[in-house]
Amino acid sequence: MSDRLPGFSTLAVHAGAQPDPTTGARATPIYQTTSFVFNDADHAASLFGLQAFGNIYTRIGNPTNAVLEERVAALEGGTAALAVASGHAAQVVVMQQLLQPGDEFIAARKLYGGSINQFTHSFKSFGWNVVWADPDDIASFERAITPRTKAIFIESIANPGGSITDIEAISTIARKAGVPLIVDNTLASPYLIRPIDHGADIVVHSLTKFLGGHGNSIGGIIVDAGTFDWSKAGKYPMLSEPRPEYHGIKLHETFGNFAFAIACRVLGLRDLGPALSPFNAFLILTGIETLPLRMQKHCDNAKTIAEYLAGHPAVSSVSYAGLASDKYNALARKYSPKGAGAVFTFSLKGGYDAGVSLVSNLKLFSHLANVGDTRSLVIHPASTTHSQLDDAAKVKSGAGPDVVRLSIGIEDKEDLIADLEQALTA
């Protein structure tokens, strides 16, 4: 038995899964059950007291979901993970462990529009205050730090414009401030970028996108890097102080470098309740097995199409970090050398009306509010995903009125170009 280290594609297929002990089933079974029988009263008490490994109730954990959790933790290089019902649920559960009412977190201004809404409005009702910083001005993160700052939140590849964030620079600021860096790695997936390698302490995903990859299941996940010392400054009582709901257990002391993932499970998921269906976990797991193949094809197609659009007379600009001329190309080469992702935006010379017309003329691209599907997708952010932002905020987040967002699928690229060509000239 040598400690040979398997590669990413091997982990994508095998991590977390083993033949079923009872039946020998090789594919991961869907454990479609609400609850699990205890061996005896002592076993039940041990499980409820967090003293034994095992299953109680699918709102807290499920064997199918556990395979998904270990697989994503392995792909990201983390110590543990927790799967939840959606990417948004992952963000709520993470922040519940870190912030008390009146606390603050700093977030990059360039984010998925849904996250901007969640942080601005819903989180405010919990007393969690977002402070915005500009990922193009790293010092703005440092200036935003106050004694109430409890975390920094960024996207590795930012929605909708596909810009690349300088994770290491922001991680240095987070470490200096003694707060964890949370990276939403949805648009990159661990195939392109592993934020933990660059200093992230927590990684979150919408599994709905490239990880699941087939546009069939909503899900989210939280990965614990195991890098943050939760007890050092007493700033994170959920992890460092005795928990009354578990008879005084201190989670960090008991669970060491995967205590954050445990806190998310036993304090967040258990009490807030956004459990992932085991059926969704199964579909997402199946998707992850082909992540390396799909992601490379997504990126290769996206680069070809971005180049095609950049040379088109109807297009005024293309924002794709994989283009040599792009503002973020140097960061893309550093952080995402295998490709700059498959979600990007471009602007039409004809403005808002041309955008609306393009979307309605496309025949192969689907007009819908998602990214990271096998199918190519198109949307006009200003009138949809980012419509709740005011005009200035739309432009700041890269979703001005003339901007169209594409999520490039894994079809033949010639067919995608032909569809764009007929729609742009129609």
Next chain:
Amino acid sequence: MNHDAYPDNYIRGILNSVKSIAMVGASPVNVRPSYFAFKYLAQRGYDMIPVNPGHVGKELLGKPFVASLSDLGRPVDMIDIFRNSSHIMPVVEEALTLDPLPKVIWMQLGARDDAAAEKAEAAGIKVVMNRCPKIEYGRLSSEISWMGVNSRTLSSKRPPAPTQGMRLSLNRMSVGGGETAASDRAAKITADKNRTEES
């Protein structure tokens, strides 16, 4: 031995070979980590002996407490120390007076004393620091995967259906990129950054 990152085979070898474990600082309070670890290791078939001078005359899960290592009255394969780093040295010094010597001295999650480790290793004793044997057993057997923890192991073999009190196979294929690897990378990035900033 590099005590920052242990090869899985080192930990696997220890957990596969030791049979008796004296736990120094074992607590009868059922929310303390030492209680969980004691109970788990006993359930996995290890011959456990609780050592704690404050509870002599009482039992922990049916095993009588002894006051100190000198009072064990029989050889043990491993000593698992549930004490803060500052209290490790006297325990190791006492362990070194035992005859025969223990094969392994294990210091719990959070506990580390490099000088004490050096002394024990000079006497031919294997040392593990800042780890929990329950977590390592659960990880190498993949039992800990129920909690979404990255076991950093793979296996294509069909495991037996688990029954209570069963010893589990720890002989799975190891994978990189787990707890220490991630922490090391993060620490290195910070160190590199600091160097760049200073220069």
